[in-house]
Amino acid sequence: xxxxxxxRIHILDAAEQLFFENGVANTSMDEVAKTAAVSKRTVYNHFxxxxxxxxxxxxxxxxxxxxxQTVIFxxxxxxxxxxxxxxxxxxxxxxxxxxxxxxxxxxxxMLQAPEFAKQLSANSIGCMTxxxxxxxxxxxxxxxxxxDKELAAKQFVYQLKSHIFYPRLYGFDVPSEQQEAYLIEQxxxxxxxxxxxxxx
Numbered sequence: 001x002x003x004x005x006x007x008r009i010h011i012l013d014a015a016e017q018l019f020f021e022n023g024v025a026n027t028s029m030d031e032v033a034k035t036a037a038v039s040k041r042t043v044y045n046h047f048x049x050x051x052x053x054x055x056x057x058x059x060x061x062x063x064x065x066x067x068x069q070t071v072i073f074x075x076x077x078x079x080x081x082x083x084x085x086x087x088x089x090x091x092x093x094x095x096x097x098x099x100x101x102x103x104x105x106x107x108x109x110m111l112q113a114p115e116f117a118k119q120l121s122a123n124s125i126g127c128m129t130x131x132x133x134x135x136x137x138x139x140x141x142x143x144x145x146x147x148d149k150e151l152a153a154k155q156f157v158y159q160l161k162s163h164i165f166y167p168r169l170y171g172f173d174v175p176s177e178q179q180e181a182y183l184i185e186q187x188x189x190x191x192x193x194x195x196x197x198x199x200x
Contacts, residue, residue, distance in 0.1 A: 008046045010036040016057050020101055023108040024054050054109065061102040062125060068093065070130050073137035079144070079196065080188060086127050086134070087160060087184045093126045094165040103169055128157060135195075144195045152195055159187045 014036035018027040029050055033040040047053035071086045093099050131153040138144040146152045163183045167173045175183060 004046075007036070007038050007042055010038060011043055011046055011053070012057055012060060015053050016061070016101075016105070019054065019057065019105045019108075024050065024105070025108075029053075058102065058106065061098065061105075064098055065093070065096075065102065065125050068126060068129065071127070071134060072130075073134045073141070075138075075141040075143065079138065080192060082134075083156075083188045083191060084184065086131065087156075087188055090127050090157060090160055091164055091180060091184060094161070094168065100168060103165075107169065126157070128153060131156065143197055145197055146195045152191075155194075156187070156191050159190065160184070163187075 011032060015027070015032045018031055018035060027050075029043055030040060032053070033043045036043070043053075047056060069089050071082055071089070073082065132149040135144060135146050135149045135152055139146050139149075160183070164175060164180055167175065
């Protein structure tokens, strides 16, 4: 690896840690340079602005999160079992340190720059990368009745987020493993009650 690339990685690592601990607005490029053990000029040679550095960090972190397990609809398997698997994979993502880290950095930045929320929402992660296709296939197999696949997919994920992820992000009432299993089960049951065709 070239020295310039090594320095770029050091800068990204340092900025990620500082942004996580202090937020983007409260971190200066001088602090990034000091933590990365490089000159300020080196930082600016790689990233012209702090915003450019921030987006590079988010892109890198999102790339690390996209190594996910995908569930492809199988009409020969229980629909409920498949949805439970999807939900369990999603909750595993919510529990991961990397996901919580990128979420905290992004959340703090959205408070300072609301327009960032629109840019971040364009990035699909977790089951949102394939859930709409899963629902489309389930509908084609007459196992589900879903008119708005995008809305249904968001309902599924947001139900899990509201009960399992956000308590972790904000640090309150974090559910136990037993409670999480119950919440996953109830989420799937609710989803099937709304969109299922009575066959599980």
